[in-house]
Amino acid sequence: MSTEPEPTPIRSLTVLPAHREDVELHTADGLTLVGELALPVGPDGQPTTPAATLVTLHPLPTHGGYMDSHVYRKASWRLPALAGLAVLRFNTRGTTSPRGTSEGTFDEGVGERFDVAAAIELAEFRDLPHRWLVGWSFGTELALVHGRDPSIEGAILLSPPLHRATDADLDAWAAFGKPLVVLVPELDDYLRPDEARRRFARVPQAEVIGVDGAKHLWVGEPAVRRVLDEIVAHVLPGHPPLPTTWDGPSETAPSALPPAVAGPSDERGDGGADGQEDA
Incomplete structure (x- = not known):
């Protein structure tokens, strides 16, 4: 007598089905950036039209931030299967990851305006629907300063330091x-919920969500799940909380990234912390 297999818990290194392809982004100032696009798949394993699209902007590359920063890796591993989302990750100029190195050099968030535009243009070219920017730390600055493109539907900011983005950018x-x-961690090193509410009060349509117990790097499965649940809830209103188990095929990713690209955290908290523990 056959029985149905028990659902598998979704853990830190669980990789769910998706169509994953290496992509290149081409900037208006002549650079080629490397990235990956993860798309949902149907029962036949072929890519299907996503319900919405996340264009992700990673933490500070000079201190360990890159397209594989752990929240974004887990978004690409889970959200195509669990919520039907497309997830575009890429390395900004001069940034290295296992995927490769993007051309150019880090430009303190100035020349990166071309990188943001190139990512949005790729999503447009691929006809990916309902495009949202998701920025983390330094990536929030890129979203606020350079992400006001009419083709995007909104932006989600994780741990915004508001170092480079000014009140003028918030007014814009x-x-x-x-x-x-x-999304502002209760224990963030740089901007905590009360101060964030004061700063973002300049933006009437901003929703500031304080996350109890969380830190700047969102380390640990509870923090990651909260972030991914909030992303899905805002991009796909009415979508239920993400499941914590999976009853289909899955894989387990390697337990560590190469140390050469898993840099330490810095004074801005933008490091490449992997956050792999399941606590």
Whole structure:
């Protein structure tokens, strides 16, 4: 007598089915950036039209941030299967990851305006629907300063330090009018919930969400799951919380990234912490 297999818990290194392809982004100033696009798949394993699209902007590359920073890796591993989302990850100029190195050199968030534009253009070219920016730490600065593109539907900010983004940038986003969702760790080293609410009050459409017990790097499965649940809830209103088990095929990723690209954290908290533990 056959029985149905028990659902498998989704752990830190669980990789769920998706169509994953290496992509190249081409900037207006002549650089080629490397990235990956993960798409949902149907029962036949072929890519299907996503319900929405996440264009991710990684933490500070000079201190360990890159397209494989752990929240974004887990988003690409889980969200195509669990929520039907497309996830575009890429290395900004001069950034290295196992996928490769993007051309150019780090430009303190200035020349990176071309990188943001190239990512949005790739999503447009591929006809990926309902495009949202997701920025983490340094990536939030890129979203606020360079992400006001009419083709995006909104932005989600994880641990915004507001180091490079100014009140003028916040005022510009207010005038832009698109939704802004701001996830602020209770124990963030740089901007905590009360101060974030004060700073983002300039943006009437901003929703600031304080996350109890969380830190800047969102280390640990509870923190990652909260982030991914919030992303899905805002990009796909009415979607239920993400399941914590999976009853289909899955894989387990290697337990560590090469140390040469898993850099330490810095004073801005943008390091490449992997956050692999399941606690």
